[in-house]
Amino acid sequence: MATIADVARAAGVHRSTVSRILRDPKAFRGETRTRVLEAAARLDYRPSRIAQALSGGASPLVPLVVPDISNPFFARVARGAEEIARAAGLHIVVCSTGGDVEAEVAYLQAMSDLDTPCILFTPSADTVAAQVLSIARHTAVVLIDRSLPETDLRCVRVDHVQAAAAGTQHLLTRGHRRVVCVSGPMSASSARERVAGYQTVMDEAGLPAQVVEGDFTIAGGRHAAAQLFVGGEPPTAVLAANDLCAVGLLTAAREAGLRVPDDVAVLGFDDLDVAQHVNPSLTTLRQPSAELGGQAARLALADAGFGDGSDVVLTLQAELIVRESA
Amino acid sequence: MATIADVARAAGVHRSTVSRILRDPKAFRGETRTRVLEAAARLDYRPSRIAQALSGGASPLVPLVVPDISNPFFARVARGAEEIARAAGLHIVVCSTGGDVEAEVAYLQAMSDLDTPCILFTPSADTVAAQVLSIARHTAVVLIDRSLPETDLRCVRVDHVQAAAAGTQHLLTRGHRRVVCVSGPMSASSARERVAGYQTVMDEAGLPAQVVEGDFTIAGGRHAAAQLFVGGEPPTAVLAANDLCAVGLLTAAREAGLRVPDDVAVLGFDDLDVAQHVNPSLTTLRQPSAELGGQAARLALADAGFGDGSDVVLTLQAELIVRESA
DNA sequence: CTGAAAGCGCTAACAA
DNA sequence: TTGTTAGCGCTTTCAG
Numbered sequence: 001m002a003t004i005a006d007v008a009r010a011a012g013v014h015r016s017t018v019s020r021i022l023r024d025p026k027a028f029r030g031e032t033r034t035r036v037l038e039a040a041a042r043l044d045y046r047p048s049r050i051a052q053a054l055s056g057g058a059s060p061l062v063p064l065v066v067p068d069i070s071n072p073f074f075a076r077v078a079r080g081a082e083e084i085a086r087a088a089g090l091h092i093v094v095c096s097t098g099g100d101v102e103a104e105v106a107y108l109q110a111m112s113d114l115d116t117p118c119i120l121f122t123p124s125a126d127t128v129a130a131q132v133l134s135i136a137r138h139t140a141v142v143l144i145d146r147s148l149p150e151t152d153l154r155c156v157r158v159d160h161v162q163a164a165a166a167g168t169q170h171l172l173t174r175g176h177r178r179v180v181c182v183s184g185p186m187s188a189s190s191a192r193e194r195v196a197g198y199q200t201v202m203d204e205a206g207l208p209a210q211v212v213e214g215d216f217t218i219a220g221g222r223h224a225a226a227q228l229f230v231g232g233e234p235p236t237a238v239l240a241a242n243d244l245c246a247v248g249l250l251t252a253a254r255e256a257g258l259r260v261p262d263d264v265a266v267l268g269f270d271d272l273d274v275a276q277h278v279n280p281s282l283t284t285l286r287q288p289s290a291e292l293g294g295q296a297a298r299l300a301l302a303d304a305g306f307g308d309g310s311d312v313v314l315t316l317q318a319e320l321i322v323r324e325s326a
Numbered sequence: 327m328a329t330i331a332d333v334a335r336a337a338g339v340h341r342s343t344v345s346r347i348l349r350d351p352k353a354f355r356g357e358t359r360t361r362v363l364e365a366a367a368r369l370d371y372r373p374s375r376i377a378q379a380l381s382g383g384a385s386p387l388v389p390l391v392v393p394d395i396s397n398p399f400f401a402r403v404a405r406g407a408e409e410i411a412r413a414a415g416l417h418i419v420v421c422s423t424g425g426d427v428e429a430e431v432a433y434l435q436a437m438s439d440l441d442t443p444c445i446l447f448t449p450s451a452d453t454v455a456a457q458v459l460s461i462a463r464h465t466a467v468v469l470i471d472r473s474l475p476e477t478d479l480r481c482v483r484v485d486h487v488q489a490a491a492a493g494t495q496h497l498l499t500r501g502h503r504r505v506v507c508v509s510g511p512m513s514a515s516s517a518r519e520r521v522a523g524y525q526t527v528m529d530e531a532g533l534p535a536q537v538v539e540g541d542f543t544i545a546g547g548r549h550a551a552a553q554l555f556v557g558g559e560p561p562t563a564v565l566a567a568n569d570l571c572a573v574g575l576l577t578a579a580r581e582a583g584l585r586v587p588d589d590v591a592v593l594g595f596d597d598l599d600v601a602q603h604v605n606p607s608l609t610t611l612r613q614p615s616a617e618l619g620g621q622a623a624r625l626a627l628a629d630a631g632f633g634d635g636s637d638v639v640l641t642l643q644a645e646l647i648v649r650e651s652a
Numbered sequence: 653c654t655g656a657a658a659g660c661g662c663t664a665a666c667a668a
Numbered sequence: 669t670t671g672t673t674a675g676c677g678c679t680t681t682c683a684g
Contacts (some may be wrong), residue, residue: 001464003661014671019663030669044460049439050379051661054676059376061419070401070599078395078422086429091436093387093393093419096404110386110417113375134370136329175443191399218599251603273396277577279605283647309547331676340655345679356653377677380660 080293117304163318164197221248280324406619443630489644490523547574606650
């Protein structure tokens with residue numbers, strides 16, 4: 001691996017000259033410029049980002065730490081963030097932690113230690129708060145989709161309360177009275193907020209609320225249904241934690257011999273691609289996932305001195321997409 | 327951000343002492359050890375990985391560069407790789423390029439410039455070969471699932487030819503004669519190999535082969551079907567590029583008023599979670615995706631001096647999972 | 653067990 | 669336009 005010294009030697013100039021010319025070739029004219037450029041090309045020279053970073057610059061990496069990249073929701077968040085990062089000459093790298101809190105902290109730590117300009121983060125549970133706070137003292141941290149209580153970290157998110165309320169309202173309008181909420185893990189603020197929205201609407205309607213704690217996966221939804229679809233009075237509608245959960249519920253309903261939406265309606269969250277392709281297609285609350293990632297990236301980058309973050313929108317709205325399932 | 331000098335000052339010792347003690351505390355006893363450890367803790371000192379990397383070490387990051395992280399197949403590959411990397415004290419970071427060749431090269435370059443010990447890579451097209459080769463001179467590159475022609479880069483992959491042949495054979499055994507292959511983009515070696523397997527079996531059976539080039543997405547599958555399900559003699563079975571493509575085909579079939587599998591059978595590839603939850607559930611060729619990632623990581627890490635790679639398996643087998651769709 | 657000194661590859665004043 | 673000199677934060681000989 002050729003270093004700047006090799007290029008300097010080959011071109012017969014000083015290292016600093018090479019650095020300058022390579023850094024901004026247009027600012028030079030003489031034939032030194034040509035010699036340096038040629039030597040660099042010939043030796044296939046690439047400046048070490050490590051050395052650059054050590055000497056003043058920062059890492060070109062913007063980590064996005066998420067609980068589960070196999071949930072396409074996060075893939076879209078990543079996509080949105082990427083677009084913004086690319087414009088600033090930076091690269092999004094996705095770190096998936098599998099919901100393991102230790103792995104989560106380890107990733108955050110590792111990235112912070114690499115002097116990344118900022119970190120985009122969706123916590124899987126509140127328990128990381130203290131550690132994240134300590135990391136945030138060194139590196140700008142922006143949360144996506146889930147806030148961290150006892151913390152003043154900024155968070156770009158969807159108004160989950162409002163969204164869940166709208167979803168619940170939709171189910172009631174369709175005449176449902178026994179509406180159950182299969183929530184995500186209550187350790188996630190997004191799950192708690194959605195439950196709150198659901199509960200408010202049920203209360204206002206004078207209906208009993210029932211919450212089953214599940215998780216954000218297909219298997220979780222299917223498993224939750226085991227408790228739901230067997231009793232004497234199964235619900236006529238379910239507000240699912242997200243689309244993956246909803247897909248699991250769909251399968252469980254079919255296995256239990258229930259027709260969707262006639263016997264039981266299912267309402268998802270996210271609007272993944274798959275939502276319109278399952279059978280029946282999924283009625284869902286669309287989250288503007290790419291924009292979530294984009295706004296978060298803009299905020300974080302602004303903090304790190306890249307661009308302006310004054311017009312970042314912190315709270316986005318979900319949109320009800322009505323299809324067949326509810 | 328406290329540096330090693332701060333700690334040294336606080337503990338009243340030399341920087342090198344701090345370095346040594348922090349690097350391997352068990353090897354020391356005296357009360358200097360205590361002072362240093364305490365000072366480090368008190369100052370919340372974290373060694374800069376950048377500086378460590380510059381001074382001999384390598385980056386703790388193992389990039390996994392894939393075309394599309396919203397395809398859960400790659401999420402599973404990542405998961406498999408992660409397990410191996412973690413054991414070596416390294417972190418997998420996922421770089422999703424959206425199939426954009428330029429972004430792909432940019433990512434590879436950026437990671438290589440960061441002195442990562444190795445790179446795990448699934449190329450989206452053959453056109454990157456030359457550039458990848460140049461990067462591979464600096465950083466160990468291991469390909470996953472798709473090889474790069476004109477290149478001696480090692481590749482951990484599934485035997486796509488064999489797998490596609492087995493799938494096609496399954497369809498023929500079920501009595502199908504008009505079997506069409508909706509392939510992935512022919513710029514991907516995996517797609518070409520699957521087509522080859524399909525073609526061989528069709529040829530041997532004396533049946534006409536028909537290949538429609540699609541891509542690896544739901545939308546791609548649906549779009550391909552537009553050409554397929556309208557003509558006078560639609561196929562009675564389709565070998566899909568992958569499960570996402572198959573899901574798109576399922577939707578298209580339903581829209582065209584065709585029943586699956588009675589009017590048209592659909593055979594997928596990958597066995598994503600969603601495969602067993604769509605309706606009808608998907609018959610598919612399961613790829614051992616996590617193991618693909620794991621073996622690739624082992625090979626790459628061995629190259630970089632972490633662990634042993636002598637028993638790495640380069641070619642894995644797919645498994646036919648029969649469900650409802652074919 | 654500890655200190656001194658050199659060096660990883662690069663950038664950034666400061667002079668010339 | 670170019671060279672000189674420091675220095676980023678850490679590890680690692682080599683002495684003591």
